[in-house]
Amino acid sequence: MTTVADLMDYAEVLERFDPVLGLEVHVELSTNTKMFCGCANLFGGEPNTHVCPTCLGLPGSLPVVNGKAVESAIRIGLALNCEIAEWCRFARKNYFYPDMPKNFQTSQYDEPIAFDGYLDVVLDDGEVVRVDIERAHMEEDTGKSLHVGGATGRIHGAEHSLLDYNRAGVPLIEIVTKPVVGMGERAPEVARAYVAALRDLLRAMDVSDVRMDQGSLRCDANVSLMPKGASEFGTRTETKNVNSLRSVERAVRYEMSRQAALLTAGGTVKQETRHFQEADGSTAAGRTKETAEDYRYFPEPDLVPIAPTREWVEQLRATLPELPWERRKRIQQEWNLTDEELRDLVNTGAADLVAATVDAGAEPGEARSWWVQYLTQQANTREVELSDLPITPAQVARVIELVKSGELTNKLAREVVQGVLAGEGEPDEVVEKRGLKVVSDDSALITAVDEALAAQPDIADKIRGGKVQAAGAIVGAVMKATKGAADAKRVRELILERVGA
Amino acid sequence: MSNISRDEVAHLAKLARLAVTEKELDVFAGQLDQILDSVAKVGEVAADDIPPTSHAVPLTNVFRADEVRPSLSQEESLAGAPAAEEGRFRVPRILGEEQ
Numbered sequence: 363m364t365t366v367a368d369l370m371d372y373a374e375v376l377e378r379f380d381p382v383l384g385l386e387v388h389v390e391l392s393t394n395t396k397m398f399c400g401c402a403n404l405f406g407g408e409p410n411t412h413v414c415p416t417c418l419g420l421p422g423s424l425p426v427v428n429g430k431a432v433e434s435a436i437r438i439g440l441a442l443n444c445e446i447a448e449w450c451r452f453a454r455k456n457y458f459y460p461d462m463p464k465n466f467q468t469s470q471y472d473e474p475i476a477f478d479g480y481l482d483v484v485l486d487d488g489e490v491v492r493v494d495i496e497r498a499h500m501e502e503d504t505g506k507s508l509h510v511g512g513a514t515g516r517i518h519g520a521e522h523s524l525l526d527y528n529r530a531g532v533p534l535i536e537i538v539t540k541p542v543v544g545m546g547e548r549a550p551e552v553a554r555a556y557v558a559a560l561r562d563l564l565r566a567m568d569v570s571d572v573r574m575d576q577g578s579l580r581c582d583a584n585v586s587l588m589p590k591g592a593s594e595f596g597t598r599t600e601t602k603n604v605n606s607l608r609s610v611e612r613a614v615r616y617e618m619s620r621q622a623a624l625l626t627a628g629g630t631v632k633q634e635t636r637h638f639q640e641a642d643g644s645t646a647a648g649r650t651k652e653t654a655e656d657y658r659y660f661p662e663p664d665l666v667p668i669a670p671t672r673e674w675v676e677q678l679r680a681t682l683p684e685l686p687w688e689r690r691k692r693i694q695q696e697w698n699l700t701d702e703e704l705r706d707l708v709n710t711g712a713a714d715l716v717a718a719t720v721d722a723g724a725e726p727g728e729a730r731s732w733w734v735q736y737l738t739q740q741a742n743t744r745e746v747e748l749s750d751l752p753i754t755p756a757q758v759a760r761v762i763e764l765v766k767s768g769e770l771t772n773k774l775a776r777e778v779v780q781g782v783l784a785g786e787g788e789p790d791e792v793v794e795k796r797g798l799k800v801v802s803d804d805s806a807l808i809t810a811v812d813e814a815l816a817a818q819p820d821i822a823d824k825i826r827g828g829k830v831q832a833a834g835a836i837v838g839a840v841m842k843a844t845k846g847a848a849d850a851k852r853v854r855e856l857i858l859e860r861v862g863a
Numbered sequence: 864m865s866n867i868s869r870d871e872v873a874h875l876a877k878l879a880r881l882a883v884t885e886k887e888l889d890v891f892a893g894q895l896d897q898i899l900d901s902v903a904k905v906g907e908v909a910a911d912d913i914p915p916t917s918h919a920v921p922l923t924n925v926f927r928a929d930e931v932r933p934s935l936s937q938e939e940s941l942a943g944a945p946a947a948e949e950g951r952f953r954v955p956r957i958l959g960e961e962q
Contacts, residue, residue, distance in 0.1 A: 393929050400932030409950040410940040414932075418940065429926030451917060458880055460954040508951065524951035527940075656878060661917035669923040 367644070368623040372547075372615065375587075375622040381549040382595050383542040383614065384584035385493075387560055389535045389570045390503060390577070391434050396531035397502045398425030398468060398665075403533070405576055409526035417531035419464030424664055427452075431533035432475070434569040435500045436670060436678050438535055439476025441563055441685060442495050447475050449669045452500070452662035460525050461504035469536075471659040474499035475668065482687065483559045485551055488705050493556050494540040503532040541595065549585075549618065554611040557581050561607075562686045562714065574605050581610050585617040587625060596621070597631040601645050603638045612643040620645070686714065693717055697726040710738045711748040718755035724762040732758050736776060740783060753782045760789045773846045774798045800849050804856065807840070807848055811856045814839040825861045833857045867895040 375381075396403050399416035415423035439446050453471035479495035506529055511521030537560065545552045561572045561579055572579040586598035599621070601613045621631050636645040684692070690713055694704045707713040712733040719729035733748065737758070741748045761778055764770040770778060770793070781792030793799060814836045815822040824832040833854055840853045869888045872895065876883040883891065937950050946953035 395927075395929050395931050400927070400930060401934045402931045408937060410935075410937050410952070412934050413940050414934050418935075420943075426927040427925065428929055430929035432926065449923070456878070460952070460957060463952075507957070508949075509957075510948075521956060523954050523957050524948055525954060526951050658878065663917070666918055666920065666922040666925050 367620045368627065369616070369619040370622040370626060372619060375618050376547050377590075378626065379587040379589055379618070379622055380543065380592075381545065381614075381618050382586045382588060382598070383539070383545065383549055383553055384598065385539045385542070385553060385556055386582040386584070386600075387537045387557060388503075388580045388582075389438075389537065389564055389572065390579075391431050391533040391535065392568075392570050392578075393428055393430050393434065393533055395428055397428050397431055397500070397533040398531055399423075401531065404528075405578070407528050410528065412528040413530070417463075418527060419462070425468065427665060427668070428533060431500065432668060432670075433678060434533070435475050435498065435535055436675060437567060437682060438537070438564070438569060439479065439498050440675070440679050441567060441682055442476065442479040442481055442498060442537070444476035444479030444495060444498060446670055446675050447473060447477070447668075449473075449667055450475050451667045452665045453659045454662050455501075456658045460523065461507055461530070463505070463525075463527060463530065467501060467504065468662055468665070469501035469659075470499035475670075481556065481559055481563070483552065483555045484687075484708065485548065485555050486705075486709060488701060491545070491548075491552055491555070493542055493552070496538045496540045498535055498537045501534045501536060503529050503534045505530040550611040550615040553583055553614045554607050557610050558607050559686070566683055566686050566689070566714070568683070574607070577605070580604075583610060583613050583617070585614055585621065586631070587618065587621050589625075596625070597633050599631060599634055599636050599645070601636045601638050602648070605638075605640065609638055609640060609643075613638045613645060616643055616645055689714065689717055693720075693726075697730070706734060710734055712738065715749060715755055715758075719758045719762075722756045722759035724759040725766075728762045728765075729755075729758065732762065732779075736779065740779075751783060752785060753779065757782050757789055764789065764793070768849055769793075769800055770798065771800060771846060771849065774800065798847070800847055804852075807844070807853060807856055808860065810840045810843045810848070811836070811853065811860050814843065815857070815860060822861055825857065830858065867892045867899065 391403075393403050395401060396412075396417055399414050401412045401414050401417055404412060416425055436446055450470065450473035452468050453473075454466040455469045455471070456466045458465055474497040476498040477496065479498075481493050481495060483491045483493055485491060505525050505527040508524040508526070509520035510524060511519070539556070542549070542552060542556075557579075561574075564570045564572050564579070570578055574580070580602075581604050583601045583604060584598045585601065586596040588594065588596045599617055601617060604610050604613050617636070624631060632647075635648040637648050638645050690704060690708065693699070693707075693713065693716070694701075699707070704713070707716060707730065710733070712730070716726070716729045716733050719733065720726050737751060737753070738748060741751050744751070758779070761770070761775050761782075764778070765772060765775050777796065777798055778789050778792045781787075781796055782789055786792045786795060817839070818835065821832050821835050825836070836857050837850055837853050840857075841848055841850060869892050872888050872891045873883065876888075876891075941947040941950070941952065944952050
């Protein structure tokens with residue numbers, strides 16, 4: 363089945379062709395219930411236990427729209443600078459495929475709830491690219507298929523399939539860009555940065571948990587090439603199964619190289635759906651894309667139109683939180699950061715985490731240092747995104763507070779953070795369990811100081827003789843003896859006291 | 864006058880997964896023509912100030928509160944299924960039945 367495609371060297375692709383991108387992002391809303399029925403909207407669960415006659419498409423059942431999902435759709439539209447339709451309807455998208463038990467998906471066709479917007483996307487070097495949004499519409503998610511039999515466990519060669527409809531009917535917003543042109547070499551990076559910006563935006567709005575690994579944020583990447591100087595778009599492919607930000611970038615780059623090799627060899631690009639293969643970063647052919655007419659869309663007769671009044675739209679606009687780009691601008695000013703420092707914050711994915719840590723009471727410099735340095739290292743070691751580390755901004759803020767109040771040294775603080783990351787509980791619990799409190803009881807410290815002075819009488823003499831800087835060696839010895847659990851400043855004071863200097 | 868061809872009827876039948884005989888293709892092509900012509904008559908009386916009507920009731924914005932209601936049990940869900948396996952609906956091989 364798998365044949366290795368010819369790939370053109372990336373530099374040569376760019377000499378000959380201009381890439382054109384179109385990105386479709388599906389976002390599962392984190393409402394309590396599904397789009398058209400009151401079944402719980404939860405990830406996973408025992409198969410077919412979050413279903414009812416409506417989402418199973420049983421005869422006689424009728425859908426009712428989830429008002430909260432419409433609110434989220436309008437808010438997303440507004441955050442993406444879209445127009446909000448004065449009047450729009452749902453439509454039936456008809457197809458026979460067992461992932462939709464109704465034999466149609468309730469979606470929107472020519473009347474999306476939001477249209478004509480844009481999202482400004484910041485690239486790694488700080489350059490801002492405006493990606494135009496064609497539309498954002500409401501629809502419902504499909505069920506999950508498990509293909510049984512066959513060599514690969516994939517649909518090809520499967521003997522039969524098993525369907526779980528827990529996800530069928532989960533509210534979905536599909537966000538479609540206008541063609542993104544003129545990006546040249548940076549097209550793959552723009553694709554990744556766009557999805558990242560969208561993810562950050564949706565997370566800040568708290569409308570979805572935006573987990574690409576769990577499929578609550580999914581990206582289909584449309585890629586086509588046109589020869590340099592041409593004005594007409596080439597035939598596009600649509601790559602699905604792109605489950606991480608890194609994969610978005612790889613998939614676009616791979617398709618550019620594959621299509622370029624094909625076109626240059628005199629071949630033609632087939633309009634088709636392709637599947638991204640995480641293992642080697644390639645794409646493989648899926649089904650041939652049908653034309654839009656084949657879905658025989660028509661207005662959904664079981665649902666009345668949605669006509670958001672302008673008052674309602676403005677009320678919803680007022681509920682928009684501080685958006686990621688506004689927050690960045692603010693923190694740069696408030697924390698007095700250079701463009702470069704801000705970019706580091708953004709590129710490590712730390713900006714929002716630092717801001718949340720500051721909101722939880724920490725000093726900006728300390729919060730930034732923890733996230734950009736120590737915790738970024740921890741995330742890299744574990745090969746996870748910074749935001750996926752099992753520690754919250756509130757917990758980091760608490761650790762910073764404990765250091766500030768002198769209850770922890772920086773060294774002990776890192777141990778506490780390790781404990782939190784290891785799932786040992788809140789910072790205070792870790793301090794308790796691991797016995798990490800700074801030794802502030804002077805009597806214990808005095809014993810340690812006296813022992814250290816007795817062990818190095820020559821140094822004790824020097825200090826007595828006025829060479830106060832020699833105390834450093836004794837401080838070091840005491841810190842070693844207390845395994846770092848002493849406050850160095852207090853140790854120094856005690857040494858000077860004890861030698862009577 | 865609309866003019867639905869046999870090929871178009873065959874295409875629609877395929878999309879709707881209907882087995883249509885050669886003879887029926889001719890019959891349905893003629894009948895669909897008639898239906899379309901009848902519907903087109905509406906266009907003769909509908910002026911520009913009359914919006915297209917898809918719903919007979921003058922309602923908009925009928926929403927439900929986002930409150931969870933009980934779902935079916937797995938047993939109930941699968942009760943009407945011709946075949947089930949591992950708590951899931953079992954369906955015949957999908958490939959060939961392209962989406």
